[in-house]
Amino acid sequence: MARPIVAIVGRPNVGKSTLFNRIVGGRVAIVEDTPGVTRDRLYQDAEWNGRLFTLVDTGGLDYQDDDQMVTHIRKQAELAIAEADLILFVVDARFGLTGTDEDVAKILRSSDKPVILVANKVEDFARVHELYDFFRLGLGEPVPVSAAEGRNTGDLLDMVMEKLPPVVEDGEDDDVIKIAVIGRPNVGKSSLVNAILGEERTIVSDIPGTTRDAIDTYIKRDGKNYLIIDTAGIRRRSKIGLATEKYSVIRSLRAIDRSDIVLMMIDAVEKLTDQDKRIAGYAHEKGRGAVLVVNKWDLVEKDSHTANRYIENLRDGLGFMQYAPVLFVSALTRQRVHRVLELVDYVSEQQNMRIATANLNDLLREAVMYSQPPQDRGRRLKIFYATQSGVKPPTFILFVNEPDIMHFSYLRYLENRLRSAYGFEGTPIKMVMRKR
Numbered sequence: 172m173a174r175p176i177v178a179i180v181g182r183p184n185v186g187k188s189t190l191f192n193r194i195v196g197g198r199v200a201i202v203e204d205t206p207g208v209t210r211d212r213l214y215q216d217a218e219w220n221g222r223l224f225t226l227v228d229t230g231g232l233d234y235q236d237d238d239q240m241v242t243h244i245r246k247q248a249e250l251a252i253a254e255a256d257l258i259l260f261v262v263d264a265r266f267g268l269t270g271t272d273e274d275v276a277k278i279l280r281s282s283d284k285p286v287i288l289v290a291n292k293v294e295d296f297a298r299v300h301e302l303y304d305f306f307r308l309g310l311g312e313p314v315p316v317s318a319a320e321g322r323n324t325g326d327l328l329d330m331v332m333e334k335l336p337p338v339v340e341d342g343e344d345d346d347v348i349k350i351a352v353i354g355r356p357n358v359g360k361s362s363l364v365n366a367i368l369g370e371e372r373t374i375v376s377d378i379p380g381t382t383r384d385a386i387d388t389y390i391k392r393d394g395k396n397y398l399i400i401d402t403a404g405i406r407r408r409s410k411i412g413l414a415t416e417k418y419s420v421i422r423s424l425r426a427i428d429r430s431d432i433v434l435m436m437i438d439a440v441e442k443l444t445d446q447d448k449r450i451a452g453y454a455h456e457k458g459r460g461a462v463l464v465v466n467k468w469d470l471v472e473k474d475s476h477t478a479n480r481y482i483e484n485l486r487d488g489l490g491f492m493q494y495a496p497v498l499f500v501s502a503l504t505r506q507r508v509h510r511v512l513e514l515v516d517y518v519s520e521q522q523n524m525r526i527a528t529a530n531l532n533d534l535l536r537e538a539v540m541y542s543q544p545p546q547d548r549g550r551r552l553k554i555f556y557a558t559q560s561g562v563k564p565p566t567f568i569l570f571v572n573e574p575d576i577m578h579f580s581y582l583r584y585l586e587n588r589l590r591s592a593y594g595f596e597g598t599p600i601k602m603v604m605r606k607r
């Protein structure tokens with residue numbers, strides 16, 4: 172289920188980041204701080220009255236002069252309109268209405284996204300009548316808050332919840348394999364999706380605008396259903412540097428959240444970037460299945476070692492994702508494109524695999540015999556037994572005497588034993604320690 176995105180927009184110094192911190196750090200629980208991904212304070216997941224949302228602050232603009240500042244804010248507002256579900260437009264009640272505020276308001280008024288006008292820095296609620304000026308922005312009644320003191324921010328969040336679009340369930344479509352196509356701009360995401368669709372020539376329904384993140388495409392193939400979540404295209408809509416990058420990351424993360432399997436696309440002629448690694452790290456930590464799709468393979472001059480050398484490099488760069496199969500394709504010539512869904516099927520089987528408890532414990536006994544569990548100050552870890560508690564990702568509970576003696580490297584060892592016995596290709600494995 173994709174979380175709605177709430178974007179904070181406004182002039183410099185009106186208190187955007189103070190409001191951001193108030194919301195994510197205050198009475199609202201931070202439900203997760205997207206481990207592995209930039210611990211950028213620019214976006215955070217938060218929860219209010221049981222509803223999850225992602226708050227984005229694109230503030231902290233760099234600018235040389237007022238002209239540049241205004242241009243940046245405009246772009247920011249346009250991006251927010253394109254990518255967010257709701258916009259908090261913050262103005263400074265102490266400073267009063269400015270021309271820039273009116274500029275931004277004009278852009279926001281032209282969109283069909285809900286906007287809440289927030290008049291910040293109101294500490295003295297006896298003076299809210301002074302906000303009268305802000306009505307001129309044509310965005311309704313300004314909501315007075317003091318981000319610094321946390322005044323009225325709860326009411327503001329109640330309003331946010333009211334105005335957010337209703338929760339649209341992705342449907343009880345457990346028989347659909349959800350695939351997120353992830354990768355940097357220009358890596359060939361749209362081309363690959365189109366090539367897959369061309370290859371399949373099967374029942375396809377394009378439902379544009381069903382989600383803000385992407386165009387979702389349903390495919391039926393050999394009686395199986397797939398949902399392809401394509402994250403392409405953000406650059407085409409707005410050619411803006413830094414802020415675009417932020418939104419495109421958020422969009423990727425949302426797509427990963429909704430998926431079962433991630434097609435992590437990498438450009439064959441370019442290096443793996445930190446951004447690639449962070450996004451792959453997020454998919455890993457979320458327990459998603461993964462296939463590394465190296466695209467534009469037609470552009471690479473090859474000899475008999477090229478592919479292997481490429482795989483080695485990838486394995487180096489994405490050490491935590493050794494389990495992901497690598498596929499070299501060309502979306503352009505369609506080379507090996509037909510393998511994509513075959514691999515997706517395979518990974519889907521692997522991530523849904525269940526190991527019978529008896530077999531699991533046989534394997535465990537053997538593993539312990541070959542290599543003793545770690546010890547700490549005379550205490551030795553005892554693993555009593557194990558059971559598989561879930562799939563997608565395969566999750567195992569180990570019942571032990573002292574969970575804190577368990578060592579990372581021993582877990583890795585057990586995971587390797589599991590993998591060499593059962594494969595689990597393309598999926599992370601989770602192991603949970605339980606004291607017994």
Ligand SMILES: Nc1nc2c(ncn2[C@@H]2O[C@H](COP(=O)(O)OP(=O)(O)OP(=O)(O)O)[C@@H](O)[C@H]2O)c(=O)[nH]1
Pocket residue numbers: 181182183184185186187188189190230231232291292293294316317318319320
């Ligand atoms: N009195 C008062 N001051 C506030 C309030 N909220 C923020 N401020 C102050 O306003 C200044 C700007 O706050 P920020 O949160 O950094 O503003 P911003 O909009 O994120 O600014 P940029 O990063 O430049 O875009 C700081 O000095 C804050 O302490 C408030 O509710 N009341």
Ligand SMILES: Nc1nc2c(ncn2[C@@H]2O[C@H](COP(=O)(O)OP(=O)(O)OP(=O)(O)O)[C@@H](O)[C@H]2O)c(=O)[nH]1
Pocket residue numbers: 354355356357358359360361362363402403404405406407466467468469470500501502503504
């Ligand atoms: N040579 C070659 N070019 C490709 C291949 N796949 C895509 N391209 C080209 O790469 C460019 C970008 O392709 P897109 O499919 O638009 O990339 P995208 O990832 O969807 O890009 P964004 O919409 O910016 O996120 C286009 O010019 C494609 O023709 C390929 O396999 N080989």
